[in-house]
């Protein structure tokens with residue numbers, strides 16, 4: 001009897017559960033998220049595009065618009 005509710009694990013992009021497709025856990029800035037093999041290419045090739053959509057902090061190294069604040 002584990003306290004972990006594995007049934008709630010879903011891919012951050014397509015929302016499929018681990019009962020439907022293999023999921024891998026990733027970490028970013030202290031946040032954890034799960035992603036399936038079908039959606040992993042988005043993380044690899046379109047990271048700056050998908051990370052804001054997934055509510056993940058975009059790394060400073062990511063190319064994008066300049067914010068001249070501060």
Ligand SMILES: [Zn+2]
Nearest residue numbers: 011014036039
């Ligand atoms: Zn997925």
